[in-house]
Amino acid sequence: MSTTRSPVVDIHTxxxxxxxxxLLRSRSTIPYxxxxxxxxxxxxxxxxxxxxxxxxxxxPVGAEYYDLNEKIRFMDTHSIDVSVISLANPxxxxxxxxxxxxxxxxxxxxxxxxCGRFPGRLFAFGTLPLSGGPEVIAREIARLKGLRYMRGVxxxxxxxxxxxxxxxxxxxxxxxxxxxxxxxLHPHYGLPASVWGERAGDYGHVLPLAxxxxxxxxxxxxxxxxxxxxxxxxxxEMILAHSxxxxxxxxxxxxxxxxxxxxLKAGGxxxxxxxxxxxxLRRNIYLDAVVYSEVGLKAAIQASGEDRIMFGTDHPFFPPxxxxxxxxxxxxxxxxxxxGALGSSEEAKGALGANAIRVLNLA
Amino acid sequence: MSTTRSPVVDIHTxxxxxxxxxLLRSRSTIPYxxxxxxxxxxxxxxxxxxxxxxxxxxxPVGAEYYDLNEKIRFMDTHSIDVSVISLANPxxxxxxxxxxxxxxxxxxxxxxxxCGRFPGRLFAFGTLPLSGGPEVIAREIARLKGLRYMRGVxxxxxxxxxxxxxxxxxxxxxxxxxxxxxxxLHPHYGLPASVWGERAGDYGHVLPLAxxxxxxxxxxxxxxxxxxxxxxxxxxEMILAHSxxxxxxxxxxxxxxxxxxxxLKAGGxxxxxxxxxxxxLRRNIYLDAVVYSEVGLKAAIQASGEDRIMFGTDHPFFPPxxxxxxxxxxxxxxxxxxxGALGSSEEAKGALGANAIRVLNLA
Numbered sequence: 227m228s229t230t231r232s233p234v235v236d237i238h239t240x241x242x243x244x245x246x247x248x249l250l251r252s253r254s255t256i257p258y259x260x261x262x263x264x265x266x267x268x269x270x271x272x273x274x275x276x277x278x279x280x281x282x283x284x285x286p287v288g289a290e291y292y293d294l295n296e297k298i299r300f301m302d303t304h305s306i307d308v309s310v311i312s313l314a315n316p317x318x319x320x321x322x323x324x325x326x327x328x329x330x331x332x333x334x335x336x337x338x339x340x341c342g343r344f345p346g347r348l349f350a351f352g353t354l355p356l357s358g359g360p361e362v363i364a365r366e367i368a369r370l371k372g373l374r375y376m377r378g379v380x381x382x383x384x385x386x387x388x389x390x391x392x393x394x395x396x397x398x399x400x401x402x403x404x405x406x407x408x409x410x411l412h413p414h415y416g417l418p419a420s421v422w423g424e425r426a427g428d429y430g431h432v433l434p435l436a437x438x439x440x441x442x443x444x445x446x447x448x449x450x451x452x453x454x455x456x457x458x459x460x461x462x463e464m465i466l467a468h469s470x471x472x473x474x475x476x477x478x479x480x481x482x483x484x485x486x487x488x489x490l491k492a493g494g495x496x497x498x499x500x501x502x503x504x505x506x507l508r509r510n511i512y513l514d515a516v517v518y519s520e521v522g523l524k525a526a527i528q529a530s531g532e533d534r535i536m537f538g539t540d541h542p543f544f545p546p547x548x549x550x551x552x553x554x555x556x557x558x559x560x561x562x563x564x565x566g567a568l569g570s571s572e573e574a575k576g577a578l579g580a581n582a583i584r585v586l587n588l589a
Numbered sequence: 590m591s592t593t594r595s596p597v598v599d600i601h602t603x604x605x606x607x608x609x610x611x612l613l614r615s616r617s618t619i620p621y622x623x624x625x626x627x628x629x630x631x632x633x634x635x636x637x638x639x640x641x642x643x644x645x646x647x648x649p650v651g652a653e654y655y656d657l658n659e660k661i662r663f664m665d666t667h668s669i670d671v672s673v674i675s676l677a678n679p680x681x682x683x684x685x686x687x688x689x690x691x692x693x694x695x696x697x698x699x700x701x702x703x704c705g706r707f708p709g710r711l712f713a714f715g716t717l718p719l720s721g722g723p724e725v726i727a728r729e730i731a732r733l734k735g736l737r738y739m740r741g742v743x744x745x746x747x748x749x750x751x752x753x754x755x756x757x758x759x760x761x762x763x764x765x766x767x768x769x770x771x772x773x774l775h776p777h778y779g780l781p782a783s784v785w786g787e788r789a790g791d792y793g794h795v796l797p798l799a800x801x802x803x804x805x806x807x808x809x810x811x812x813x814x815x816x817x818x819x820x821x822x823x824x825x826e827m828i829l830a831h832s833x834x835x836x837x838x839x840x841x842x843x844x845x846x847x848x849x850x851x852x853l854k855a856g857g858x859x860x861x862x863x864x865x866x867x868x869x870l871r872r873n874i875y876l877d878a879v880v881y882s883e884v885g886l887k888a889a890i891q892a893s894g895e896d897r898i899m900f901g902t903d904h905p906f907f908p909p910x911x912x913x914x915x916x917x918x919x920x921x922x923x924x925x926x927x928x929g930a931l932g933s934s935e936e937a938k939g940a941l942g943a944n945a946i947r948v949l950n951l952a
Contacts, residue, residue: 389786418781421808423752429815430852436843437811441804441835445784448800452792468842472803475838478882478926479831480799482919486907489793519841525888544849556845563841 232575233307235582237410238467238514238538240314242270242291243336249329257316259287272316275419275426275434290542294340298347300541304557307579308588311337312351312380315414319356319384326358330366334373341375349588351380351410360386360398367401377586378408378465383415383446390446391453399459408463408512408585413442413471443471447511448480448503454496456506463585464510465536469517474529477503504529512585514538515577518559520566532573536582537564596670598942598951600773601830601877601901603677605633605654606699612692620679622650635679638782638789638797653905657703661710663904667920670942671951674700675714675743678777682719682747689721693729697736704738712951714743714773723749723761730764740949741771741828746778746809753809754816762822771826771875771948776805776834806834810874811843811866815859819869826948827873828899832880837892840866867892875948877901878940881922883929895936899945900927 242250250259250270257272262283270291271277271284290296291314301309313333321329334352341348352370355362370376379402385395390411402409416438419426426433443466456462466473481503484496501509513526516538527535537560544556568574583589605613613622613633620635625646633654634640634647653659654677664672676696684692697715704711715733718725733739742765748758753774765772779801782789789796806829819825829836844866847859864872876889879901890898900923907919931937946952 389788391786391788417784421780421805423754423812425752425754425812425816428856428858429812430850430856432815432843432846432850432853433808433811436846437804437808437839440839440842441800441807442784444804444835445796445800448796449786449788449792452795453788469838472807472835472838475832475835475880475885475888476800476803478880478885478922479803480795482881482907482922483795483799486910486919487793487795488910490795491793491910493791493793495791517838517841518845521888521891522838522841524891525838525884528884528887544845547849547851547854556849559841559845 233579233583234305234537235579235588236301236306236309236539236541237465237536237582237586238516239297239309239311239541240543241294241297241311241337241340242287242314243333243340244292245332245336246313247287247292257320272414273416273434276431288542290545294344294348297541298344301347303551304539304553306539308347308349308582310349310351310377310582310586310588311341312410312412313337313353315382315412317353317356317380317382317414319382319387321355321357323357323359326355327362327366330355330358331369334366334370334376338373338375349375349377349586351378352376352407354379354381356384356386360394363398364401367398367405367407370407371405376407377588378410380410380412383411383413383442389449391449391455393453396455396458399455399462403459403462408465410465410467411443411447412467413439413446416442440468440471443467444473444476447471447473451480451501451503451506452484452496454500456501456510462510463512465512465514467514467516469513469515469522469526470511470529473503473507473511474513474525477507477529508534512536512581515560515564516540517563518556520563523563523567527567532568533576533581535577536585537578595938596942596946597668597900598945599664599669599672599902599904600828600899600945600949601879602660602672602674602904603906604657604660604674604700604703605650605677606696606703607655608695608699609676610650610655620683635777636779636797639794651905653908657707657711660904661707664710666914667902667916669902671710671712671946673712673714673740673945673949673951674704675773675775676700676716678745678775680716680719680743680745680777682745682750684718684720686720686722689718690725690729693718693721694732697729697733697739701736701738712738712740712949714741715739715770717742717744719747719749723757726761727764730761730768730770733770734768739770740951741773743773743775746774746776746805752812754812754818756816759818759821762818762825766822766825771828773828773830774806774810775830776802776809779805803831803834806830807836807839810834810836814843814864814866814869815847817859817863819864819873823864825873826875828875828877830877830879832876832878832885832889833870833874833892836866836870836874837876837888840870840892871897875899875944878923878927879903880926881919883926886926886930890930895931896939896944898940899948900941
């Protein structure tokens, strides 16, 4: 960090390293990468709703997906000093069980090595071999601790196939807690397509991306809270994508429903000593600032505290529709929201970078 | 309004008038009301997930569901001067087509008559005979205009069966706009049960109520925005239950996704002259204050404006788990949120009652 201004850290920024691209190119059903003749350019298709002619079959895979020189260029354009890169969805939960361990090792080693090419600029969240089962996952968690640039793991919402409130995941959450590896929780599957209605195709990718993603995150973390994960692993650290989905806005309603549910109370679950949703937000959860409005960001800040907010970009997604260089509107919107909510205060410096440096040990 | 303090109006408060209870008692599949021997007390079962022994088959139907003397007593206990009552979900979209017109008339007449028993204390939102088809609906809208205490309509998210972005609903939205009858949008169906996972039963009704309801509302209104309803019926007024579900928090993300969607732009839909999500929030939408936190309420206020927020209770739902009189925690939480967000300012008076009096013409 050669500048005298306050450092900016992007904790929500994705990469498809070449070995992951090859893995996805070897497939013929989603998730997959291939070209659709007559075009020779590669396209990434990850969701059923994208796998149709009418949606142009997913999205183009350009150099910004896999070439970290492009990441650095993007960072320089947007005054970002450090990025904590993570594998982009869909990650590895779809791999055959016996391929999981090696695929995760290869990808984590490759990402770690790429970070080493740009010392001080890049760190990473590792990827877990979820389909490999608990022992394979535990071994990779131990291995990640030894990789120089790894600062946590990225996790989707499926866990071992039954979601994040699965009791079989609890030892894994405890391992991550004990290894002091924060979990970056990120959505991928959205919601069942039926909820978008017959006209969803008219609206491009708006409904699954704008609503499906944050609602998926909200449901996943609420199920974790209800199952008592944060009571059982009290020091587990979670960074929630997209400012928690909608958790800051709904926390009050969730708490009220817990307090008024006769069945829940009768079951003895979530008793007097439980952590409330607000406790979890202020002790276990960090929120990225990828919410695209001052309204949302202020709610996130008020819910978790300004010392738990971390700037992010979601690069390489949401590029400008028009070709050409310059700054991305999607990134500027989040910068503007931070400035609007926090001005140029110390808290703004925290949200822009200092919180991430402290929590993820990036100094 | 006999007090000198600022009037309090509850715009989110439900009733099951006796004719509706009889209608639900005549059924043997959800939605229905019946007793389960050996008990002789009536229980209401409205969702598939409630229709099991393990969830005690729905909830007890007490006098507070149908007796408006109980409503008045509740209002007095909580310093509520005026209530705008609405039929509780599931409303009438499940009725056979040829029964819809009469059922809606009977219920609307009965509710209107009940309001007349307590002049100045009760007004109402009417119920539409949705399964009757567009002409039957249009006739009931015209009839509602002639009922003395009716001040709008309550609407679920199914519309004519295809959701609220159905082009066939547009004439109905235009009729409601022209009749100056605001639409109180309220959830009922939640989300497909698969999203709650295998352990959902452990959590009582928390997931469908705390998340399913607000997420359903968010999806419904976003589909309306994307389909251009608010461009085609530019003066349509909507009051969104539960502070808009999560719309205030997600508005920025929805806008960003619209602006970055190549498919949507290429289709010419939502072009340069469109209303943004923020425009709709500030020109067409009112938000109730039933969000159970200052965090959520502040986001709602910032999104729509303090002159568009309206107090509500969700009575008779969310009673205290313990028997006994006194104030309900669910209501107090929302009072406290208003005080926290707005203090005792003029804006607080607006949110507590003056906004509803102005918008719904309750004076």
